[in-house]
Every structure is written in structure tokens, then in C-alpha cells.
Amino acid sequence: MTGLAFLILFAAVILGYVLNRKAALQIKSQGARMHSLTGFHGLYSALLVAVPGFVVILGWLILQPVIVDRSVMAGLPDGVLDGLDKGAASLVLAEIKSIARGQVFGTPEDWKLAAAETLAARNAAASLALVVLIAVMSLAIIFFARSRVSADFRARHGVEKIVMGLMIFCSTVAIFTTVGIVLSLLFESIKFFRMVPLNEFLFGLRWEPQIAIRADQVAGQGAFGVVPVILGSVVIMMIALVVAVPIGLFSAIYLNEFASPRARNIIKPTLEVLAGVPTIVYGFFAILVVAPFLRGAGASMGLEISPNTALAAGICMAIMLIPFISSFADDALSAVPRALSDGSLALGATRGETMQKILFPAAVPGIVGGILLAVSRAIGETMIVVMAAGIIASLTLNPLDSVTTVTVQIVTLLIGDTEFDNPKTLAAFALGSLLFLITLCINILALRIVRKYREQYD
Amino acid sequence: MSDMTNPTTARPRFDWKAPAYEALIRKRRRSEVWLKTAGLVSISLALGFLALMLVALTATGYKAFTQTHVTIEVPISPDNVDSADIFGSNWRRVMQASIANMFPDLDQAGLKEAGAILSNGAQFLVRDAVIADPSLIGGVLTITVPTSDPFDQLNKGLVDRDTPEGNRRVTDAQIAAFDKLVAEGRISTPFSWGLFTSPDSRFPELAGLKGAFIGSGYLLLVCFAIALPIGIGAAIYLEEFAPKTRFSDLIEVNINNLAAVPSVVFGLLALSVFLNWFGLTRGSPLVGGMTLALMSLPTIIIATRAALKAVPPSIREAALGVGASRQQVVFHHVLPLAMPGIMTGTIIAMAQAIGETAPLLLIGMNAFMTSAPSTPFESATTLPTQIFIWADSPERGFVSRTSAAILVLLAILVMMNGLAIWLRRKFERRW
Structure with missing residues (x-):
């Protein structure tokens, strides 16, 4: 009909x-x-x-x-x-x-x-x-x-x-989307916070949402404390950054200052391929290659490494972030006026010294902005951690242990469950609001830094 | 005067060869080399990761592109097959008879073990063949069916025959039976068309990507149909018409923010708005496409604006000069010239959408579906969610299926990006 x-x-x-x-x-x-x-x-x-x-x-x-x-x-x-x-x-x-x-x-x-x-x-x-x-x-x-x-x-x-009128409507779709996201997260989160108090959610140290299926076990037991989940996100994000930032920065420095134009034209697009690979592929790579390799290496060194160690997820996330960081850093370095590096070279500085003393300091705001955006990506990234990280929240900073993240919890809480009146499902929306807020703040901060500290050369 | 005749007395000649200075030079060169090496090492690490990933996926995945088959003769005896109710006949017994014929020297228990060589789906293949041709009843059907997963692995050399029997999934007796079939020339490993033409299944040897292909196709169609017109409309308005007001600023800030919102949040939006509020079908490509359309909007808008900006103002001025209205300028002159750029951006956005998984998990596109969807309004899986389902399955055979599915997905991405690059090269214009 x-x-x-x-x-x-x-x-x-x-x-x-x-x-x-x-x-x-x-x-x-x-x-x-x-x-x-x-x-x-x-x-x-x-x-x-x-x-x-x-x-x-x-x-x-x-x-x-x-x-x-x-x-x-x-x-x-x-x-x-x-x-x-x-x-x-x-x-x-x-x-x-x-x-x-x-x-x-x-x-x-x-x-x-x-x-x-x-x-x-x-x-x-x-x-x-x-x-x-x-x-x-x-x-x-x-x-x-x-x-x-x-x-x-x-x-x-x-x-x-x-x-x-149609075109104006089209451009307001973006606003409607944002409003839709905010409202839907807000409504479901409010329902959640009626069952679990806000301060218990924010400061609780235990996250055991699966237990709360029975209504008499809901609040009061502190099973919805978000701290270990956030900590897990932070652990994996830190691992990813520790690996990705140096690799990304040095790649950008080499491409920007040392590589011949031909090499640059080949290497840069190849690096970008890494950014185009769907994240589920990284997740599968983590469980297929990285985690078994880490376990083997750990066993040979006498270390006990959990099968879904934070390290595996972090490393794979780092691979995903490398092109992101390197292209941001490359753009920031390229934005420094040519006259500055020419002047430095003319005074007798080597290319490396020019990079270290002139170009890099001038590009720092842009690079920091890029790294912050990478942080927000790492926290919001879902598939890699869903496949490679654990689902049990544990309060640990040890990268060899299994940790869980905000995004993993959102997915595990919602897969196969559509009942909207139990705290287990609603908790996913509370986590979603938290994730949305955190990434939004980081993004705004990143843009602020780029705008505020960017040198004006004209 | 002495200054002019002998200028060196005022400032001693610098000794370039002094050991202290040479040491300094060496130090400076070393740090130069060090920086360069660090760069090279970083790049090779990054590219090495990429290569390692491709190699690992290919190494585990290429074997799933072939499938071990066994050719069997199945006696379709009228005792077992009721011509009035072919579908409901006892096909298990038919298969048992066929196995017994192939291994005349095995006892009951041995036959049961040997029967495990055939895929669980073999009886349905035989059933369908007989339904298609009922005259087979009473005769013997010669048919090639897939073997079950452990024997597929055995045939591909993935099962080590030297491991103790208890640690393998196939017993010695089963290996002997399988080797007998090999000796009789019944075993073949043709290209596995089933990987592309069958829907999903619990049994790895029967599982294919058909449902995922169709689901992804519908999803992209919906996503494209929604995101492209809205994206172009928004971009034209913002780039060509919008006055610099708070309203247009707000829209721009919004678009940039949306581009950075984690994908899983879009899944939450879709779950509470599209599924719970509108009550659309859970897991349908329609819902998935709408969700991903919202996600790809920022990419398309940004690409379209860049393409519009690249059209030189002289074109607009010339058109305005001969009396076109502002909308005629845009729709008759600027937009056609910007179209290649817009298409390139759109294809790249679609390539991102086809690999997106997280929001689709939240709206239930990871359900186990044994048939392909026939409309975009039915529940379906997509390529990435199918990969997720297979990666989660415990059977050994799904590991190589997962890798193979990932290779297929990557091939599609390469094709889409290749198309985008080709479009850009072909229509690129310098003004």
C-alpha cells in the first residue's frame, strides 16, 4: 500500500x-x-x-x-x-x-x-x-x-x-542529528539515574552489570561504578598513544623534511591505507596474530599474559592511529612558512636542527591538537576493543591484564537485548552519554589549542 | 691603516680543522643521521604492520577460497524416500546407505565415524536434487557434496597427522576412511563458489557471504540515497547561499562535531530513535542505512564544499553576467563542474560506511540469518557484521572463513577507492 x-x-x-x-x-x-x-x-x-x-x-x-x-x-x-x-x-x-x-x-x-x-x-x-x-x-x-x-x-x-527551503532543511539535518543524539542519550540516562544514583555511577569502583538482571539486586550494591571501565579505556588509550605518537611523529618528520618528493608521493598514500582499513579488521588481526604472539613472547619470558590483554588491543589501535597522527603532524609542519626554515638553513643549521629547533616548536600546537583528536578517537573506538579486549571490568593499570572499555560495555550490554526498562540496558546509554561528553570536550579542547596557540605569520 | 693592510690581526682566522670543532660537526651529523633513521624506522614499522596484517590475513584466508568436496553415489531407494512426501523423507537413512556402500568393510560404529566426513548439509543437497528430479527415486544419484569442516582442514594439511589421536578432531579410523576416499579419487578441492553464493550457516563448510553481500548492498543503497541529496543540498546552501549568521555558524560547528562523534554513539541514537520510537524493523538494512547516512553526512558535506570552492568565481560571474539567477548559476554551472569532486568524496564516504560495524551491532544486524534478505525492510547482516559473527564462532573452519571474508571486504574497499582515484584523475581540472 x-x-x-x-x-x-x-x-x-x-x-x-x-x-x-x-x-x-x-x-x-x-x-x-x-x-x-x-x-x-x-x-x-x-x-x-x-x-x-x-x-x-x-x-x-x-x-x-x-x-x-x-x-x-x-x-x-x-x-x-x-x-x-x-x-x-x-x-x-x-x-x-x-x-x-x-x-x-x-x-x-x-x-x-x-x-x-x-x-x-x-x-x-x-x-x-x-x-x-x-x-x-x-x-x-x-x-x-x-x-x-x-x-x-x-x-x-x-x-x-x-x-x-529544501536546502536549508538539508543543512539543519546536522542539527537535528546532534539534538537527537543529545536527547536520546539524556532521556535514557535520566531513566538510568533514577535507578542508580549519579554519584554511585561516577565514583563506584565495581562494574558488574550482568548481575543486575534481577531487580532486587540493582542499586545499593554498587555494581554500576564506572571507574574501572573508564580506567580500562584510559589504559588501552595510553598504550595506543605510547606506540602511535612516536611512530607517527617521526614518520611525519621524515616525510616532511628528508624524503624525496617521489618517496613522499608513494609513502604517504600507503600510510593512509592504514586509516582506511575497517576497524573490525584490526580487531580480528589482534585476536589472530597480536594476542597469540604476545602470549608466546610473554611465556618465553616467564610472564603471565591474559589472552585478551590490553596490550594487544592497544597495539592494534596504535596501528590505526599512526596515519592519523602522522598526517596531522605533517600538515602542521607544512603550515610553518617556508621562510622560517629557509632562514634557519641559511644560517648553517642542518635539516635536522632546523626541524628540531624551528619547525617542530612552531608546529607544536597543531601536533598537540592532532594527538588530542587521536585520544578522542582511541576512547571512542569500538570494534578493536570489542574483539580484542575483555568484558570483565577490573581495577588495574597493568597492560598485561585484561581490561574492558566504555565502548565494549555499551556493545555487550546492548547486543541481543532490547528491553528498555532494566538498568542493564539503560546503563549503556549512561555510558554513551559519558563517552559523548568526554569525546566532545576533548575535541573542543583540541580545536581551542590549535586556534589559540597557532602562530600568525602574515 | 693597519686594519686595511692586515685585517686578520683584528680577528684571528677560524680554524675549521680544530679537533674540538670537528667533534662538534661529527656530533651534529650524528644527530642528523639519528633523526633520519628514527623516521625511516617509524615508516618501516608502520608499513611493516600493514604488510604483516595482509600477509597474516592472506595466509589464513586463502584456503577458504577452495572447499574440499567428496563425490558420492547415493542410492535413492523407494524404501527410504516417499515420492508423496519427498521433503519429509528420512534423508539421514539415505545418506547412511550411501556411506555403507562406500565402505563395505566397516562395522556399524566405523560407518558412523566415516559418516562424519560428509557435511551435515549433504543430506539437504541430496534432498533438493531429488525434489528437482523425482525420477531419481529408485536409481542412484552421483553427487558432489562438501566434506565437513574437520576433513576440509585435514585435506588442506591444517591437521597434523602426527599429533596424538586424542588431541585431534579426527580419529585414526576417520583418517583411514578419508585416505581411502582420496585413493579412489573421490576427493576434490574446487574453488569455493559457496563462499559467495550461500547464505550463512552454523557449519563453516556451508557458510557463505550471500546474505552479507545483499545486506551490505541494500544498506549502501539506502545510505547513498539519503546522504547524497541531503549532503549536496546542505553543502550548496552553506557554501553558496548562507549568510554569515549565527545560524550558519551553528550548523558548521555541528557538522564538524558530528564528524568526531564516536560511531557507537550513532548506534545508540538509532536504537532509541529508529527502533524504539519509530518502531522500524530491528536489524534491517533500512535502519542501518539511515544510521550510516547520518554518519557519512559530514564527510560528504565537507567534500562537496571543497569541490564547490574549487570552481573559480569567474564561472559564477560570467553566468550572473548573462542574466542567470543565483540558483541557476549553481545548478547549471557550478554543480556540474564540481560533480567529479563530489562523487569522489561520496565514494570515499561510502567506502567508510561499508566497513563500519559498531553502530550496526547495536541495531541488531549481527543476528544469525540463514537466508538472504529480499527487501531492505527485513533483518539482514552486512559484510562487517558477518565477519564479526564468524570471528566469534568457535569452529576452527570459521577462522579461515573470517580471513577470507575480510579479504573480500578489503578487495571491495580497494575497488571503491580505486574508482574514486580514477574519477579524480579523469575529471581533475586545473583552472
Whole structure:
């Protein structure tokens, strides 16, 4: 039915275009001087039909299931939902829906069958109403648009206004996304903090969310303390930075100052390949090669290394960050005016001395900004740690131990679980808010540093 | 006057050969060499990691591109197969009869062990063949079916025959039976088309990427259809029309911030808005595509703005000069010239989207699906989530399947990026 609605809308758009253009052509052929080209008269009608039609269909699709479900649930016989909590009620709804789709398991109660029938009937009625609405609305708009065609009607202005409106809408999608992220995180987090107090979340030292499936074990036991999880994120991030920063910086220095243009043209894109590899590949590489290698090396040195040691995840994350840091550092070094390094070289400094004493200090703000962005990436990175790091939170700084991270917990808490009324699922949103805030602060700080301390040379 | 005749008396000639100075020079050169070496070592480390990764993936993955098959004769006796209900017949017994025919000298227990050579899915292949051609009932069907995973590994030399029997997944008797089949020429290792044409399965020898390909395809389609028009619209507005106001500043700050938001947060957004609020189907490519469209918007907007900026103002002025409106200038002249740049940026954004995993896990695209989706509105897996599922599976055979799937994903990425580079080279214009 939705397809039919789209089809009707599409036909109406074409019909509107053709009708209006034809009318305009006719006026033109009578020798009148038109304000707008005939094509714009057609487009005017087409856009006038398409935009509201599209909005109505999308809105209908989003609202119809919600409204129909609510009305069906409200219309259930009295008493059948008594004593059921929200989760059980949604299970009933799911059963009614599957009956309505024709998948009947066992012998459901009569009221469920009746409800399924109402559901199917209301859905069908709603779809039909949509089709009728679209058809009537489109026709009305076509007539309206057709009636406006005349020699001095400013069709082009109308079209341009609509197009401008569409473009402004497109650019606000970014705002809507941000608002959507903030609101969805906020709402679910507030629900979470009603069950677990905020200071317990922020300062608790134990993170054992799996235990909290039973309602009587929720708060009070301190199972939702985020400190060990954050600590795990920090441990892995530090390992990644300790490996990636020197490698990235020295690569950038070499490429910027010593490499021949030819070598640079080959090496730079090859390094960028590392940035294009999907992170799940790094995660698999960590469990396939890095972790077994580390374990073997550790065993030969008499060290006990956990199978999902933070080191493996950290190293693989470092590989991912190398091109990021090196290209940031390269850009920062290249942004230093040529006159500075020329002057230094002319005074007799070697290239290395020029780099150490002139270029590098001048580029430090940009490099620090780049490293901060790398930090925010490392904290927000998910797949590498989901595959290579552990899921048990432990309060440790030892890189050889298994640690867990904020992102790992978000994923493990939400995989395969959609019930939204237990603290376990909601905790993922609280962690998400925390992650969003942390990365946002780091990003803003990075931009500030780059802006504030950048030398102005002009 | 003495200054002019003998200037050296005022300032003694610098002795370039003095040992102290030469030591200094040596020190300076050493530090130069040291810096250079550090750079070279760093670059080789980074490139070495890349090479190591590719080598490790290829080494474990290339074997999954072939699959050990065994050719068997299956007597389709009317005792076991009911022509009225072919689908529900006892196919297990049919397969047992076939095994018994191949190993006449084995007892019941030996036959049971030898039967493990065939894939668990073999009976369904036989069933489908008989359903397709019911005249086989009463005759003998000669069919080539995959072997089960342990024997695939054995045939590829991944099982060490010297390890004690208890530590292997195949017993000595099974190896003997397998070797007999090899001697009879029944074993073959053709290219594993099943890797590309079968949907997922619990059994590594039957698992393929079909569902993931189709899921990823739909997902990219949705993502492209949403992100490209919105991205271009936003970029044109911001670059060509937006007045410098607080509103346009706000939009720009927002876009830059979105580009740095961790991907898993987008997954949370999708979970609470698309799934919980709108009630869209969990795990469908539609939801995945919408989520990734939001993620790739900043990339597309930034690339499009750069492409628009690269079109010289003279083009705009000329068009304005002959009477075009500002929108006509953009849509008739600037946009077509910027199109190659926009497409390059979009392809790169799509290449990022196809490798994205974390948000898709949160919206349930990692469910086990034994059939490929037929519309974007059904639950499906994608390439990266399929890789995640396989990497999590305990069976040995999935390790090489995972590597192979990663190689396929990387090949797709290389192709997409190659296309982007080709587009850029072909249409690049210097003004």
C-alpha cells in the first residue's frame, strides 16, 4: 500500500509538471512575454506536489504503527493486562502482531485473535486512508498550481523559494542529528539515574552489570561504578598513544623534511591505507596474530599474559592511529612558512636542527591538537576493543591484564537485548552519554589549542 | 691603516680543522643521521604492520577460497524416500546407505565415524536434487557434496597427522576412511563458489557471504540515497547561499562535531530513535542505512564544499553576467563542474560506511540469518557484521572463513577507492 502511495505521488508529480508546462507553452505560443521559462512553471507544480506529499507519507509511516498499536492495546478487554508490567505488555503486543501476520503458534486466547483482527483491519484502513489522502491532496495541489499559470506569474521565484527551503532543511539535518543524539542519550540516562544514583555511577569502583538482571539486586550494591571501565579505556588509550605518537611523529618528520618528493608521493598514500582499513579488521588481526604472539613472547619470558590483554588491543589501535597522527603532524609542519626554515638553513643549521629547533616548536600546537583528536578517537573506538579486549571490568593499570572499555560495555550490554526498562540496558546509554561528553570536550579542547596557540605569520 | 693592510690581526682566522670543532660537526651529523633513521624506522614499522596484517590475513584466508568436496553415489531407494512426501523423507537413512556402500568393510560404529566426513548439509543437497528430479527415486544419484569442516582442514594439511589421536578432531579410523576416499579419487578441492553464493550457516563448510553481500548492498543503497541529496543540498546552501549568521555558524560547528562523534554513539541514537520510537524493523538494512547516512553526512558535506570552492568565481560571474539567477548559476554551472569532486568524496564516504560495524551491532544486524534478505525492510547482516559473527564462532573452519571474508571486504574497499582515484584523475581540472 505504501508503494502505491509513492506511485500515486510520483504520477501526480509528473502530471503536474506536464500540465503546467503545457499551459505555459500555450500562453507563450499566443505571443505573450512570459516572466518565467515554461520549464519553471512545470517544476513549480511538480515541487508543490512532491514536497508535502513526501512529508505526509513519511510522517504517516512513522506515526501509523505507533497510533494503531496504542489503539489496539487500549481496546483490549478489561483485565487481561492487569498485573503485567511494561515488558510483558509489549510481549502481548508482539504476539498479537505475529498473529495478525498469520504466524499463529499454539492456541492463543480468543481476545488475542480478536485484537489481531482489529490490528490488521486498522492497519489496512490506515494504509487505504493514506493512499486516498495522497491522491486527493495531490489532485488539489495540481489544480491550484495549474490555476496560477499566467504570463506574469513568477514561477521561477516560487521554484527557487521551495528549493532554497529544501536546502536549508538539508543543512539543519546536522542539527537535528546532534539534538537527537543529545536527547536520546539524556532521556535514557535520566531513566538510568533514577535507578542508580549519579554519584554511585561516577565514583563506584565495581562494574558488574550482568548481575543486575534481577531487580532486587540493582542499586545499593554498587555494581554500576564506572571507574574501572573508564580506567580500562584510559589504559588501552595510553598504550595506543605510547606506540602511535612516536611512530607517527617521526614518520611525519621524515616525510616532511628528508624524503624525496617521489618517496613522499608513494609513502604517504600507503600510510593512509592504514586509516582506511575497517576497524573490525584490526580487531580480528589482534585476536589472530597480536594476542597469540604476545602470549608466546610473554611465556618465553616467564610472564603471565591474559589472552585478551590490553596490550594487544592497544597495539592494534596504535596501528590505526599512526596515519592519523602522522598526517596531522605533517600538515602542521607544512603550515610553518617556508621562510622560517629557509632562514634557519641559511644560517648553517642542518635539516635536522632546523626541524628540531624551528619547525617542530612552531608546529607544536597543531601536533598537540592532532594527538588530542587521536585520544578522542582511541576512547571512542569500538570494534578493536570489542574483539580484542575483555568484558570483565577490573581495577588495574597493568597492560598485561585484561581490561574492558566504555565502548565494549555499551556493545555487550546492548547486543541481543532490547528491553528498555532494566538498568542493564539503560546503563549503556549512561555510558554513551559519558563517552559523548568526554569525546566532545576533548575535541573542543583540541580545536581551542590549535586556534589559540597557532602562530600568525602574515 | 693597519686594519686595511692586515685585517686578520683584528680577528684571528677560524680554524675549521680544530679537533674540538670537528667533534662538534661529527656530533651534529650524528644527530642528523639519528633523526633520519628514527623516521625511516617509524615508516618501516608502520608499513611493516600493514604488510604483516595482509600477509597474516592472506595466509589464513586463502584456503577458504577452495572447499574440499567428496563425490558420492547415493542410492535413492523407494524404501527410504516417499515420492508423496519427498521433503519429509528420512534423508539421514539415505545418506547412511550411501556411506555403507562406500565402505563395505566397516562395522556399524566405523560407518558412523566415516559418516562424519560428509557435511551435515549433504543430506539437504541430496534432498533438493531429488525434489528437482523425482525420477531419481529408485536409481542412484552421483553427487558432489562438501566434506565437513574437520576433513576440509585435514585435506588442506591444517591437521597434523602426527599429533596424538586424542588431541585431534579426527580419529585414526576417520583418517583411514578419508585416505581411502582420496585413493579412489573421490576427493576434490574446487574453488569455493559457496563462499559467495550461500547464505550463512552454523557449519563453516556451508557458510557463505550471500546474505552479507545483499545486506551490505541494500544498506549502501539506502545510505547513498539519503546522504547524497541531503549532503549536496546542505553543502550548496552553506557554501553558496548562507549568510554569515549565527545560524550558519551553528550548523558548521555541528557538522564538524558530528564528524568526531564516536560511531557507537550513532548506534545508540538509532536504537532509541529508529527502533524504539519509530518502531522500524530491528536489524534491517533500512535502519542501518539511515544510521550510516547520518554518519557519512559530514564527510560528504565537507567534500562537496571543497569541490564547490574549487570552481573559480569567474564561472559564477560570467553566468550572473548573462542574466542567470543565483540558483541557476549553481545548478547549471557550478554543480556540474564540481560533480567529479563530489562523487569522489561520496565514494570515499561510502567506502567508510561499508566497513563500519559498531553502530550496526547495536541495531541488531549481527543476528544469525540463514537466508538472504529480499527487501531492505527485513533483518539482514552486512559484510562487517558477518565477519564479526564468524570471528566469534568457535569452529576452527570459521577462522579461515573470517580471513577470507575480510579479504573480500578489503578487495571491495580497494575497488571503491580505486574508482574514486580514477574519477579524480579523469575529471581533475586545473583552472
